[in-house]
Amino acid sequence: MRTALGVDFGGTSVKVGLVDERGNLLGRAQAATGERMPIQEWLGIVERCAREVIGNRRRPLGMGVGVPGFTDFEKGLIVNLTNVRGWTGVPLADILRRRFKMPVWVDNDANAAALGECVFGAGREYRQAVMVTLGTGVGGGIVIDGKVFRGAHSMAGEIGHVCIDMNGPATPEGRGGLETFVGNRRIAERAARAIREGRRTSLTRMVRGDLSAITPKIIAGAAHKGDRLCLEIFDFVADCLAAAFASITYVLQPEVFIVAGGVAKSGSILFRPLRRHMKERLSPFFARRIAVKRARFGENAGVIGCAALAFRYSGARRTAR
């Protein structure tokens, strides 16, 4: 069976995985890269990790790399990384291609993860999918006809900045974006504010009165035990997601939304109200043609998605280009 390498370029570490064409992770290696590592040194680390995961196996057909920031996919170029310095304007695909003597694709990490879920995971029955990853920020990726949709300048799919309240909180990206309501810190702050305003909840005891210790995970735990405030907070998060998903559905009409990231692990307390609110926010014509699923891959979403880039685009090269 054919294999591909997935390289998940993190801010302070790099993960390398060997993935077969059914999406199975055959091997995985990880190494710390520090904050401002020179490119040559970084390449050495990727090479060591790649050797380790390939072992005695057959040569992979190519390598996909996911980076946290803007890329020019066609040119294989890192345009700018949001939180990592020293990589602006780096022609990473060319550099890796010369070093590893194999085809290389470089993409935004959220795009890679979305493609991975769509090719191998929760979206594998679909050709039109939107993936949203919930964390400190809210990332997104769009797959149309089985390919990553990039828009006019390779920046499409920034679901976290879709406006759900035009008078909402102002950020450098606009006003009332989804992320300003359902980013991890915003969820925790919402609980803390309610407690300060006198709401009774089992949370207070769970964090021993230290409201700064509240996290979405703790809120989810309390919600699963029936805590009223925590259930309300998850209902609100679900409704915010539903508002953004409804807008995206009216614009793109995908087949499925795939939800990933920490908060997505909360299960039914998120997905049940999410599906209900989406029905309220869509006309029946649209509502009955849209599915919502939890992402299948957890911490390996990155490397599997990067490998999916290599499978999907190497195939495309042979057939369509």
Add this chain to the structure above:
Amino acid sequence: MRTALGVDFGGTSVKVGLVDERGNLLGRAQAATGERMPIQEWLGIVERCAREVIGNRRRPLGMGVGVPGFTDFEKGLIVNLTNVRGWTGVPLADILRRRFKMPVWVDNDANAAALGECVFGAGREYRQAVMVTLGTGVGGGIVIDGKVFRGAHSMAGEIGHVCIDMNGPATPEGRGGLETFVGNRRIAERAARAIREGRRTSLTRMVRGDLSAITPKIIAGAAHKGDRLCLEIFDFVADCLAAAFASITYVLQPEVFIVAGGVAKSGSILFRPLRRHMKERLSPFFARRIAVKRARFGENAGVIGCAALAFRYSGARRTAR
């Protein structure tokens, strides 16, 4: 020069135009169709109109039809018309093809208009465009890589239902959709409400105290003369559009938004605040890569857009299919 027929299927009339491949309207005929005309009779009217506009000219390469509702473009089928009864499930392309012995394409009218503007009008320099038509409702169409983007089930591009306020007015389509703020009636109601609440404005005199006579056109006239309330209302309409356009930009990253319809004729009192609010609602990375233009075609947008369907997809047939 090659020509195509554009057939704009209205609720109570039909417009037929002959368009050359530069987008020039060579001839145009229109006829009333009444509310529940049998299909055979309707076909007869279209045929008479087509004969009239073709005259002694060369045979057109094909016919595009735009209808007010849902279509299955691939099958050339009318799925359902929003305000016209008796046309559900009609295989219109097949029927017309047999009768006229030429290739026929049937699409939603907003999609056709968007394609027309993108191929021949305000969007002709662009490959990725979103068109919005402001009227009683707010229609939309998306062009990607020079083709109409239809989504998974041919219903994409419903820009009027993009949510800009998750707690906004409820409709059968959801809550706080763009249309609930900038539909013609909503704009007029906003002015009437302000007057009832005691705002002074030249509008009151212009409609001789009959607040039900207020229209966006009258508001625009007063705004151009410097009426404060009316300028505020246009600023609000512009900001609502900007909120929806920002969301769409983060999702799709098109190159241009094209604004059509009555309110778009207001010119600078709409477009100046619209561009300003879009800058406020987008990060610089996105803001500097997006244009906003007024549509070029007015009442002929329909027939020109329908003809564009025939030009664009007949070309596609030869090369890609």
